[in-house]
Amino acid sequence: MSNIEKSDLINTNSPRDSRVYADGKYVIKAPVATNPVHIKVWLERQKHAKFVVDSIIEKNGNAEYFIPKIIEISEQPFIKEERVSGQPITSEYFAGLSSQQKDIIYNSLAKFISDMNQNLPVLDITSQLYSNDTQDISFFDVLESLKSVLSQKEISIINQSYELLEKYKDQTPSFVFFHGDMNENNIFFDDKTNKVSIIDFTEARYESAYYMFNSDLSRLPWLDLNKIIDIYNKNPKEQPVKTGQNKAVIEIFNGLRTIQRTGNSLMKNSKTANIYLIILKETIRALEKSCQSVNNSMLLANIPTNFR
Secondary structure, three states: OOOHHHOOEOOOOOOOOEEEEEEOOEEEEEEOOOOHHHHHHHHHHHHHHHHHHHHHHHHHOOOOOEOOOEEEEEOOOEEEEEOOOOEEOOHHHHHOOOHHHHHHHHHHHHHHHHHHHHHOOOEEHHHHHOOOOOOOOOHHHHHHHHOOOOOHHHHHHHHHHHHHHHHOHHHOOEEEEEOOOOOOOOEEEEOOOOEEEEOOOOOOEEEEHHHHHHHHHHHOOOOOHHHHHHHHHHOOOOOOOOOOOOHHHHHHHHHHHHHHHHHHHHHHOHHHHHHHHHHHHHHHHHHHHHHHHHHHHHHHHOOOHHHO
């Protein structure tokens, strides 16, 4: 770290949470923040990234793409990481590449996405109702507690909603582990070696496969989403992944998640219980409409074409 003053600052994109310096075959990253609390958070994020990177490399190697290893994490604070070759894939840079090189990028990226997804269990989206990372109790425990403040009809609507979600969960996207911050500054290509590199795994987390493609990966402006999804779906997978979604079924899921979270808040904050109760009742009314929409769409889907 003593050589950092003599090293070149190589990341100039803003906003950013790290300063990145060139150090031969490595880079040195240090936090932009100076507040001790923010520095602690920065270090924890780097430790999370190291765990993710180590697990991917150990399980998959890096035959078709490169992920730099984090060599050292210091409390000083800084991290030392392998340096990637090439340059960020901007729209302008991508446009100047050959068709063969573009295909290499697509195939490498699809393999990377698949490897990340398969690195941890692929879950049904309904798994979020059982457990989550906010330390809230499960949807089912919440529902049991809400029986004392909601009407029998309201509880019935919630139960019917859950039954519909279970019945049509094949029309919801899988819940998969992924990068979480796919942007032009985090994916590189070396046009001399034709190697794709991916960096910065501090945001790696579980997310829906639909969100992964349509929100996370869609931040790459040069990326043809239909093409990458097609290549991804053709890659062999030990765990099947659903990438599409039925909007009406997702509305039911979102409503049930709102009930889970709002119910938790109601039980923890008795002074503002009335506010949370209003939110719950509004959510239940919306759920009733969503259930009707799902039932109607499924009924229509089952009518033979010549009778429509």
